[in-house]
Amino acid sequence: MVERRTPIQIGEAVKKVMEYKLEGSTEFVSINDSYGRFLSDDLKATSDVPHFDRAPYDGYAVRSEDTRGAAQTSPVKFEVIDHIGAGMVSDKTIGPFQAVRIMTGAQMPEGSDAVVMLELTKEAEEADGKFMFVKRVHQKGENISFRGEDAKEGEVLVKKGTFINPGIQAMLATFGYATVPVARKPIVGLYATGTELLEVGDPLEPGKIRNSNSYMISAQVQRAGAEVRYFGQLPDDFETCYEAVRAAIGGVDIFITTGGVSVGDFDYLPQIYEKLGAEVLFNKVAVRPGSVTTVAQLHGKLLFGLSGNPSACYVGFELFARPIIRTMLCSDKPHLRKERARLEADFPKANPFTRFVRSALTIQDGKLIVTPSGLDKSNIIMSLAGANSLMILPGGTRGFERGMKVEVLMLEDQTGSDWPW
Numbered sequence: 001m002v003e004r005r006t007p008i009q010i011g012e013a014v015k016k017v018m019e020y021k022l023e024g025s026t027e028f029v030s031i032n033d034s035y036g037r038f039l040s041d042d043l044k045a046t047s048d049v050p051h052f053d054r055a056p057y058d059g060y061a062v063r064s065e066d067t068r069g070a071a072q073t074s075p076v077k078f079e080v081i082d083h084i085g086a087g088m089v090s091d092k093t094i095g096p097f098q099a100v101r102i103m104t105g106a107q108m109p110e111g112s113d114a115v116v117m118l119e120l121t122k123e124a125e126e127a128d129g130k131f132m133f134v135k136r137v138h139q140k141g142e143n144i145s146f147r148g149e150d151a152k153e154g155e156v157l158v159k160k161g162t163f164i165n166p167g168i169q170a171m172l173a174t175f176g177y178a179t180v181p182v183a184r185k186p187i188v189g190l191y192a193t194g195t196e197l198l199e200v201g202d203p204l205e206p207g208k209i210r211n212s213n214s215y216m217i218s219a220q221v222q223r224a225g226a227e228v229r230y231f232g233q234l235p236d237d238f239e240t241c242y243e244a245v246r247a248a249i250g251g252v253d254i255f256i257t258t259g260g261v262s263v264g265d266f267d268y269l270p271q272i273y274e275k276l277g278a279e280v281l282f283n284k285v286a287v288r289p290g291s292v293t294t295v296a297q298l299h300g301k302l303l304f305g306l307s308g309n310p311s312a313c314y315v316g317f318e319l320f321a322r323p324i325i326r327t328m329l330c331s332d333k334p335h336l337r338k339e340r341a342r343l344e345a346d347f348p349k350a351n352p353f354t355r356f357v358r359s360a361l362t363i364q365d366g367k368l369i370v371t372p373s374g375l376d377k378s379n380i381i382m383s384l385a386g387a388n389s390l391m392i393l394p395g396g397t398r399g400f401e402r403g404m405k406v407e408v409l410m411l412e413d414q415t416g417s418d419w420p421w
């Protein structure tokens with residue numbers, strides 16, 4: 001008799017999975033390799049930035065009080081006592097009506113408290129030295145980039161779990177992080193199951209299809225920030241699959257299979273979980289696609305039995321496996337970011353289950369708009385290419401009309417959300 005499965009709600013299913021989340025751990029990588037990784041520690045300022053007052057312009061460092069009275073008609077004359085570029089430090093102290101010719105980035109000389117831009121001065125070479133004239137009053141502190149104006153020593157600038165973007169790379173370098181504490185990438189083991197599967201390089205044969213899930217999931221795993229250990233594809237043969245899965249689990253943090261989780265005669269994952277002694281957390285979720293997504297735990301390690309149907313497989317990964325990966329990457333917002341957008345197309349399909357529709361989310365006139373990125377069936381591959389989001393269409397409705405506000409989960413965003421529902 002065919003097994004009857006009781007679907008659970010998506011929020012409950014995600015919660016069950018998250019009970020087995022694991023803490024992230026740290027590894028140190030060279031700053032050359034830290035772009036695109038996730039910080040495993042708060043990024044703190046190790047010094048003030050800049051750590052000395054400096055000139056933001058090419059010009060002259062002066063005492064502002066000496067410019068008092070300077071005007072177009074009555075320029076004030078300064079003696080130029082030194083000349084410094086960025087990286088140089090003057091050993092002179094500026095006295096009354098003295099100036100140091102200074103370039104952008106150079107440290108302000110002792111005694112100076114303003115910079116006059118080069119364009120606002122006039123130079124004069126005289127027998128007894130170099131001079132320049134200022135025709136405008138300058139205030140104390142004018143044109144100075146002050147110590148600590150960018151960052152103060154000890155400040156927490158970026159939180160643990162943040163994706164390292166080019167700006168954070170600049171910060172890391174500024175603060176002397178030659179090696180960077182990043183979250184170790186979880187290792188995600190992957191097997192594709194299915195006797196029908198051909199390798200990518202194989203010619204098509206009757207009844208067979210090329211295995212696309214492995215390549216799709218591998219990319220999703222990497223997009224989530226983890227590392228894939230791809231073990232290959234398996235035929236629908238119980239013993240072969242059982243042995244392969246049993247042998248693979250030990251060496252990975254998270255284990256994913258695609259296919260073989262439904263109620264078909266050759267869907268062996270349920271029996272494999274049973275023989276392994278794994279506890280099945282759920283094997284039916286009230287979502288479309290991905291209703292057959294099955295998650296089990298073995299000694300605390302999560303085994304994701306994703307559907308063989310490509311779109312169901314894709315959605316199952318994003319809803320259940322991604323947040324676990326992000327948790328291991330030290331994120332406190334491991335779920336997909338949720339926003340509201342205007343639906344740009346009618347979606348008449350009614351369904352008792354909540355739908356996650358592969359969608360294209362764009363901005364038009366400053367507003368988010370969303371439209372399905374192709375056919376909405378779980379066996380469909382082509383709608384995945386244009387999908388940068390999943391539109392959430394709650395179950396139990398009669399369908400949706402253009403112009404309605406809907407919620408969308410953003411697939412390519414690094415901010416995340418602490419809880420999606």
Ligand SMILES: Nc1nc2c(c(=O)[nH]1)N[C@H]1C(S)=C(S)[C@@H](COP(=O)(O)OP(=O)(O)OC[C@H]3O[C@@H](n4cnc5c(N)ncnc54)[C@H](O)[C@@H]3O)O[C@H]1N2
Nearest residue numbers: 192194211212213214259260261262267292307308309312
């Ligand atoms: N009697 C029922 N039949 C089905 C049910 C059900 O509730 N009762 N659920 C349907 C739903 S919904 C889905 S989704 C699929 C899930 O099937 P499985 O997860 O068991 O996956 P398979 O049967 O192995 O394959 C399904 C489909 O996907 C193709 N596939 C598999 N692997 C790959 C791959 N690596 N690359 C590309 N395509 C792949 C496979 O050839 C099948 O066409 O079950 C429904 N049936």
Ligand code: MOO
Nearest residue numbers: 289290291292378
């Ligand atoms: O629910 Mo299946 O897992 O739609 O496509």
Ligand SMILES: [Mg+2]
Nearest residue numbers: 260262264267
């Ligand atoms: Mg099946």
